[in-house]
Amino acid sequence: MALRLITFDLDNTLWPVDEVIRRAERATSDWIAERHPDAAAALTAERIRAVRDRLVREHPDYLNNLTRLRRDAMAETFLEAGFADREARHIAADAFQIFHEARNRVTFFPGALEVLETLADSYALGALSNGNSDLKRVGIDDLFVFHHSAESVGRRKPEPDMFHAALRSAGVPAEQALHVGDHPVEDVDAARRHGFQAVWANLIDLDWPADLDRPDHHIHHLRELTDLLPLLDN
Incomplete structure (x- = not known):
């Protein structure tokens, strides 16, 4: 059947994410140090990481909502440092907005925008991500018919929920869908198991x-996708 839908993972598929997160965390720490110096001492990377790990152990469902996890981990860290509940959660909520703004300032892999613009003329494009990036803030929401995330759907990949939501949004059967992603389990193997064709975008040499x-x-380069599509679209 002819290919009608192409879905993309985002982090490490359209842009490298590790440095983005590091910059966003630095921006958050700098903001807290400037606006709430009494809270800055509590918010070390090690303490935040330890609280996040504890929250996930106690409530694994946090992995389906990374926004809530990061915000609550900051609040819990402030609470452990002796801040009142209301103040801790208020600072954490404001700090997350700083993080999220920086988290969406990305540098695309070479050719990514050109490939998306080309494909959007012939296929419905969708985004499927376990992360919490915002396509409007990133500046590419006009190229996508939909964006489903673990946060919006309620279950992260490799579970079927996001893939099923994509098919409903595009109104196509799985046989006419292709998923492109970097993660062997959460993207490639999951897509195959849920009826999609799959392309492993190994742009970071995993x-x-x-x-x-x-x-x-x-x-190994997103421009290779346009050369590969004639083999998949039949």
Whole structure:
């Protein structure tokens, strides 16, 4: 069947994410130090990481909402440092807005925008992400028919919920859908199991897990996707 829908993961598929997160965390720390110096001492990276790990152990569902996890981890850190509940949560909420603004200032992989613009003329494009990026803030929301996330759907990949939501949004069967992503389990293997075709976008030189069947198609540069599509679109 002819291909009608192409869905993309975002982080480490359209842009490298690690440095984005580091910059966003630095911006958040600088803002807290300037606006709430008494709170800054409590918000070390090590303490935040420890609180986040504890929250996830106690409530695994936090992984379906990384916004809530980061915001609550900051609030819990302030509470542990002796801040009153209302003040802790107020500072954490404001600090998250600083983080989120910086988190959406990304640098695309070479060719990413050109590929998206080209594909948007012929296919419905969708975004499927476990993260909390905002396509409008990133500046590419006009290229996508929809954006589903673990936060909006309620379950993260590799669960089927996000893939099923994509098919409903586009009004196509899985046989006419292709997913492009960097994660071997959450993107490629999940897409295959849920009926999509899949392309492994290995733009950051990951190793493929030995216990998974290797993908039929993989790319090291997003421009390779346009050359690969004639093999998939039939």
